[in-house]
Amino acid sequence: MSTGTETIVAAPDAEVPPTVAGRVRKKLTSRTASAVSLVIALLWTVPTLGVLISSIRPENEIKSNGWWNFFSNPQFTLDNYNQVLFGSRSASGGLAGYFVNSLVITIPSVLFPLAFCALAAYALAWTRFRGRDWVYIGIFALQIVPLQMALIPLLSFFNYGVSLGGVQLLPAWDLDGPAKFITVWFAHTCFALPLGIFLLHNFMAELPGDLVEAARVDGATHAKIFRSVILPLIVPALASFAIFQFLWVWNDLLVALIFAGGPKNAPLTVRLAELAGNRGNEWQRLTAAAFVSIIVPLTVFLSLQRYFVRGLLAGSVKG
Amino acid sequence: MASNRQRRLLAFSGAVVMALTVAACGGESDNTANDKLDTPECAAYKDYTGIAGETVTIYSPIRDAEAGLLEQAWKPFADCTGVKIEYEGSGEFEAQLKVRVEGGDAPDLAFIPQPGLLEFFAKGGKLKAAGDKTKTMATQNFSPDWLKYGTVNGTLYGAPLGANVKSFVWYSPSLFKEKGWTVPTTWDEMIQLSDKMVAAKIKPWCAGIGSQDATGWPATDWIEDVLLREQGPDVYDQWVTHAIPFNDPKIVAATDRVGSILKNENYVNGGIGGVKSIATTTFQDGGLPVVQKKCGMHRQASFYANQWPKGTKVAQDGDAFAFYLPPIDPAKGKPVLGGGEFVGAFSDSAAVQSVQTYLASPDFANSRAKLNNWISANKGLDVANVSNPIDKVAVGILQDSGAVFRFDGSDLMPAAVGANSFWKGMTNWINGTDTKATLDFIEGTWPK
Numbered sequence: 009m010s011t012g013t014e015t016i017v018a019a020p021d022a023e024v025p026p027t028v029a030g031r032v033r034k035k036l037t038s039r040t041a042s043a044v045s046l047v048i049a050l051l052w053t054v055p056t057l058g059v060l061i062s063s064i065r066p067e068n069e070i071k072s073n074g075w076w077n078f079f080s081n082p083q084f085t086l087d088n089y090n091q092v093l094f095g096s097r098s099a100s101g102g103l104a105g106y107f108v109n110s111l112v113i114t115i116p117s118v119l120f121p122l123a124f125c126a127l128a129a130y131a132l133a134w135t136r137f138r139g140r141d142w143v144y145i146g147i148f149a150l151q152i153v154p155l156q157m158a159l160i161p162l163l164s165f166f167n168y169g170v171s172l173g174g175v176q177l178l179p180a181w182d183l184d185g186p187a188k189f190i191t192v193w194f195a196h197t198c199f200a201l202p203l204g205i206f207l208l209h210n211f212m213a214e215l216p217g218d219l220v221e222a223a224r225v226d227g228a229t230h231a232k233i234f235r236s237v238i239l240p241l242i243v244p245a246l247a248s249f250a251i252f253q254f255l256w257v258w259n260d261l262l263v264a265l266i267f268a269g270g271p272k273n274a275p276l277t278v279r280l281a282e283l284a285g286n287r288g289n290e291w292q293r294l295t296a297a298a299f300v301s302i303i304v305p306l307t308v309f310l311s312l313q314r315y316f317v318r319g320l321l322a323g324s325v326k327g
Numbered sequence: 328m329a330s331n332r333q334r335r336l337l338a339f340s341g342a343v344v345m346a347l348t349v350a351a352c353g354g355e356s357d358n359t360a361n362d363k364l365d366t367p368e369c370a371a372y373k374d375y376t377g378i379a380g381e382t383v384t385i386y387s388p389i390r391d392a393e394a395g396l397l398e399q400a401w402k403p404f405a406d407c408t409g410v411k412i413e414y415e416g417s418g419e420f421e422a423q424l425k426v427r428v429e430g431g432d433a434p435d436l437a438f439i440p441q442p443g444l445l446e447f448f449a450k451g452g453k454l455k456a457a458g459d460k461t462k463t464m465a466t467q468n469f470s471p472d473w474l475k476y477g478t479v480n481g482t483l484y485g486a487p488l489g490a491n492v493k494s495f496v497w498y499s500p501s502l503f504k505e506k507g508w509t510v511p512t513t514w515d516e517m518i519q520l521s522d523k524m525v526a527a528k529i530k531p532w533c534a535g536i537g538s539q540d541a542t543g544w545p546a547t548d549w550i551e552d553v554l555l556r557e558q559g560p561d562v563y564d565q566w567v568t569h570a571i572p573f574n575d576p577k578i579v580a581a582t583d584r585v586g587s588i589l590k591n592e593n594y595v596n597g598g599i600g601g602v603k604s605i606a607t608t609t610f611q612d613g614g615l616p617v618v619q620k621k622c623g624m625h626r627q628a629s630f631y632a633n634q635w636p637k638g639t640k641v642a643q644d645g646d647a648f649a650f651y652l653p654p655i656d657p658a659k660g661k662p663v664l665g666g667g668e669f670v671g672a673f674s675d676s677a678a679v680q681s682v683q684t685y686l687a688s689p690d691f692a693n694s695r696a697k698l699n700n701w702i703s704a705n706k707g708l709d710v711a712n713v714s715n716p717i718d719k720v721a722v723g724i725l726q727d728s729g730a731v732f733r734f735d736g737s738d739l740m741p742a743a744v745g746a747n748s749f750w751k752g753m754t755n756w757i758n759g760t761d762t763k764a765t766l767d768f769i770e771g772t773w774p775k
């Protein structure tokens with residue numbers, strides 16, 4: 009470190025912490041810093057507040073003036089919520105039904121990648137086999153493949169199966185109705201794997217090797233080590249990846265549009281995209297609908313946020 | 328211990344997933360459908376036999392309330408014949424349809440609003456030619472002008488469904504009455520009226536061309552409408568098919584004529600701002616100053632009727648109404664610029680063909696028109712079933728024997744121009760680029 013000498017010179021002064029991180033931390037805990045961060049937090053909440061206020065204003069007000077007029081001329085209505093939640097399905101809302109679809113799509117689409125990524129990451133981090141690093145690099149490199157490129161091949165994989173030179177290697181899946189959820193889960197799981205494995209692998213590889221060694225000496229199998237030693241230790245990483253994946257799937261429109269197949273299986277996002285009406289003239293519903301759709305992610309984020317911050321550092325450079 | 332809690336959590340989430348899956352799978356067994364064609368109320372559908380219990384999927388860009396009305400309109404047909412129609416509307420229709428067709432997940436029927444897209448699928452061998460019954464029904468009920476756009480290389484692929492008329496100028500009847508103005512019937516009268524409005528300190532025109540990714544399209548409609556009036560349908564067809572270049576002097580003349588209104592600081596942008604505010608105003612808001620009496624006229628399609636604030640009376644004696652954009656040269660006939668959807672089939676099963684035939688029938692057109700806010704070029708559509716005054720006028724224009732119908736040109740051109748450079752070019756043109764540079768730019772983007 010270039011500042012090494014200065015640190016030593018400054019060391020006798022007990023007021024200044026010896027490391028760079030310590031000094032930064034000290035600066036960030038001052039009153040001014042707190043005030044600044046408070047202002048930033050307030051500023052960043054203003055748009056959300058605007059959406060909330062807008063969602064409880066009557067249609068004519070929403071369409072004719074800005075949300076801040078609420079303070080000078082408060083008019084309150086729950087009409088928008090009533091419309092988007094309980095309106096007839098094809099006409100204005102029926103978000104309640106789509107809400108269930110969103111959950112049906114999201115929960116397995118988070119759990120499957122979580123399970124597969126954890127197992128794969130363990131295999132790549134703690135078992136030895138030839139070409140392990142190349143497999144890892146290969147998976148890591150797959151992150152650069154944009155999702156959009158895989159949509160049509162994946163869709164034809166479901167609908168036509170795989171055939172090579174006229175020989176049918178895999179049959180078509182022939183899924184219909186609610187079974188189409190499987191294709192959505194499959195797609196989301198595929199698209200989540202590279203990043204998930206990368207994150208969890210880096211986190212797992214940082215665990216002290218002695219732990220695994222000790223378990224192995226005691227005669228534990230890989231399955232046992234994974235379940236009793238590794239899994240409890242990577243909970244923060246799992247949680248943070250789960251949040252990432254949850255938010256991504258919950259907010260996803262593209263994959264659902266293509267794979268969910270039909271309005272009966274469509275999640276909230278698909279409905280939200282149509283809610284403004286054919287020519288965008290019903291946009292007063294959007295703010296209320298937006299609030300309905302962010303309730304779940306908000307709850308998930310708030311209840312898991314301490315993992316989120318911790319997990320942001322997972323897989324990145326350790327200080 | 329942490330791992331215990333973890334395991335319990337996993338087990339719980341697993342149970343939730345199972346429960347939801349089971350819930351989603353339940354209630355889906357309805358294969359006992361029979362037709363009711365013998366009953367008297369189903370007499371109209373007695374030709375559509377043998378399709379009970381079949382399912383036909385429809386994919387379309389029409390969504391929300393209007394989708395609900397469509398479903399309501401074909402419900403008697405579905406009930407009588409026993410066919411199940413599964414309708415899906417999406418705002419991402421154009422892109423999604425391509426993906427679905429490529430991926431082998433094509434719908435049975437699609438309502439395609441761009442003849443270019445229909446042609447794309449027809450030439451790719453994806454679309455099935457219309458069956459004999461559909462063809463007969465379509466030729467009975469639609470003019471050749473319309474069928475032309477559902478036909479590729481001499482084969483009819485789809486009959487038209489709904490229609491919209493774009494050659495409309497919205498105005499405020501109450502303001503006109505107040506000032507003693509009359510609705511112009513020729514282009515020159517319209518310009519004289521504009522000058523009168525200027526003298527009366529009211530900006531005669533307002534416009535907005537903002538529309539997110541599609542910003543610029545309302546301006547392209549202007550050019551198309553004027554070109555159709557100035558040069559006639561033949562030159563229009565040559566322009567659309569690129570038989571004459573995009574920067575041909577005839578197009579330059581038409582664009583300049585539009586410019587004499589849209590780029591004239593004395594004429595625009597009533598109630599909103601200057602010329603450049605046209606580009607920053609959304610098309611939804613572009614005509615609103617008309618009812619506030621801050622702007623005299625607004626050229627926009629019949630569907631603009633839905634944009635007026637709630638409580639606006641849209642009628643000949645109301646707050647807002649529209650007149651037919653007058654012809655420039657009476658010898659060129661009564662040109663009508665418009666659009667509509669075409670019902671293309673990706674499957675040729677009996678049930679799909681029956682539904683396709685039904686959608687081309689006067690039965691459907693009347694059934695849908697009765698529910699409001701919808702018109703069709705179907706000759707069997709009875710004007711009495713159309714309640715909305717502006718729709719009545721539109722149907723009158725469509726059914727006028729002297730009318731020369733042409734489809735919105737930007738929907739016919741290759742997407743690189745019609746859905747891209749034409750829009751962008753017009754936006755820049757509003758922002759100050761001169762006509763020649765604009766048209767040269769668009770010509771340069773035409774796919775070779």
